Amino acid sequence: MKTIMLAGGKGTRLWPLSRELMPKQFIKIFDNLSLFQKTVERALLFSKPKEIYIVTSKEYEFIILDDLMELGIDIPSENILLEPVGKNTLPAIYWGIKTIEEKHGKSKVAIFPSDHLIEVNDSYVEAFRRAEKLADRYFVTFGIKPTRPHTGYGYIKPGEKLEGGYRVAEFKEKPDLETAKKYVEEGYYWNSGMFLFDTELFLKEVKKVAPEVHQAFEEAKEITEIYNKVPEVSVDYGVMEKTNKAVVVPLNTYWNDLGSFDAIYEAFSKDTNRNAVKVRGIKAEYLGINSENNLIMTERLTATVGVKDLMIIDTGDALLVAQRGEGQRVKEIYEKLKQEGDERAIVHRTAYRPWGTYTLLEEGKGYKIKRMTVLPKRKLTLQRHYHRSEHWVVVSGTARVIIGDKEILLRPGESTFIPAGVFHRVENPGLIPLEIIEVQIGQYLGEDDIERLQDNSGRE
Structure with a gap:
């Protein structure tokens, strides 16, 4: 099995922790490994280093090389595909799959976002082995069984049962809370954003359902010219919602897309007052008095008194204070700084x-x-x-x-x-x-x- 890792995202909902030139996939949020490095380790369960391909922005090439060197993993430099500009996930996946088929012939390819937190267990490995068998005839996506109604994730409605999975009856966008409760009750899955494709089947189907993507890669040879022509479109909207070959394989493991600080709060362990605390630096420390249910990420001594349900993110050059539950709106702060030309949207201290x-x-x-x-x-x-x-x-x-x-x-x-x-x-x-x-x-x-x-x- 080959692997494509998608590592070009900017992580704008995690500002100020994540910046354009150091987005969340390269940040060591939980331990001494970045999310990107954790994804490499998962990819190595199924692929050799020379079978792993990374599609990313040209700005991140040297961060990736340093992360790989730190792991002691030698992925060939020609396997790092540098997009001249981000055009969402379908062009990135198409480029990776086209490259793999040209170099290796017809192959099965796992698609991994590099900024998710996933627990690897026997069920995880088994799900990919089931998906590998289905990929001869279907486009496989992986569904996470919901632990609660969640308004920040897309949902998948399972249909006809197959050996190893289900046909996808319908993809659902991020719902409101009442609709999310209904989806959970009716057995829907969270859309994990991970896929497994057969290269030959994928290229043929894209030609049929997203011909403008196929044409851009066929009519031009130089990648900058291709990306000038190719539309900006996600693989979900461009292919998975249009094909009649989509199936979902249940994935029974812990999964978190870390798409907001609310998601990070969920992933962190909590103290007795339900505070999730991450300090970084020799003098970093948190002191809380009558404070509960807060997310604290800080590089200095930070103290709270009588507060609850807050997200306090301090990176030395910027401080974010937000109500828990409002994590999706942090992107608005990034966009405002970007519009004003403020370099703090782009680079850390x-x-x-x-x-x-x-x-x-x-x-x-x-x-x-x-x-x-x-x-x-x-x-x-x-x-x-x-x-x-x-x-x-x-x-x-x-x-x-x-x-x-x-x-x-x-x-x-x-x-x-x-x-x-x-x-x-x-x-x-x-x-x-x-x-x-x-x-x-x-x-x-x-x-x-x-x-x-x-x-x-x-x-x-």
Whole structure:
């Protein structure tokens, strides 16, 4: 069995925890593994590393490579398909399936979103084995037996019973509470967003029910041109709701799409007052007095007194306070920031780059202070800035620095100065991360004040 992992989502309903350049699938929400890494581990139950394909945004390529390296998993670079722009799930799945059939021939392919939380057990594995047999004739989706009426999920009405599953009688959109109660009573399933397709059957059916998607991939060869032509459409709407071959296989395991902070509250363990708490950082701590049923995610000492049913999300540069039950509306905050051009919709205080990370420590008029972490054997681009100078102080590790036509080595406690307009680069030649404090001084300190002479990551 082959696997396609979908890893291009932006996670806008989890702002400020999730940002465009570090969405929820790459965040270690629960333990020391990101949701993406957990999905890779699930994919390895059925597929070898060379049989796993990842469809994602070009902005996430280096995060994916770092996550795979951390796992020690070697997925071929040509298996990472970089979309020039997001066009929802059907174009992404079609590209992955077309690529798999060209390389491997007719195949069975599991489709996994990379931002869900799923418990793997014997029932999980058995469901996929049943689905594999059905996929010769049907398009398989997986249905979760509801634990309660939920208004944030789509539903599937099962029809004629088959060996291993049911024909899909109808797909239902996210309902109101009364309708959700009715669906649960009548034995509907939650739509998990996972699928299992036969490549040959899938490509033929898409040609019939979504010809504009098929045409875009057949008429153009270069992926940017294809994505300029292909419509933005989900696999549910574009194929599953139109085909007469849809079946649902029940999946009897814990599943949570983590589509909102309400969903995260459900997934976390609770204390005696039903508070779900996640702290990150040496000084992070939560103190609650007469507080109950709250979700607290914080990077600092956070205290509540006499509050209940709140979601308090603190990421250092942004604070969200929302009523539980209003999690789906967090996306409106993201959209407002995006419309205003606010970079806090896009990037955290800690930003991830192909060479490592930088964290904004402080900024004011005419200055900005960052902590840079350069990973072993990585280096920044050869670049210069026109409106700012920079002062670098090495905290740990060894830095190989180029400033103009000079090359120097800096060790902990040593520093250097880079005047505005001079080409420069820093490299970590060592085996441990390089930590640098960078002080920028100038009239303009925007990240777009940069001219790259050489780039190791393919950026223009």
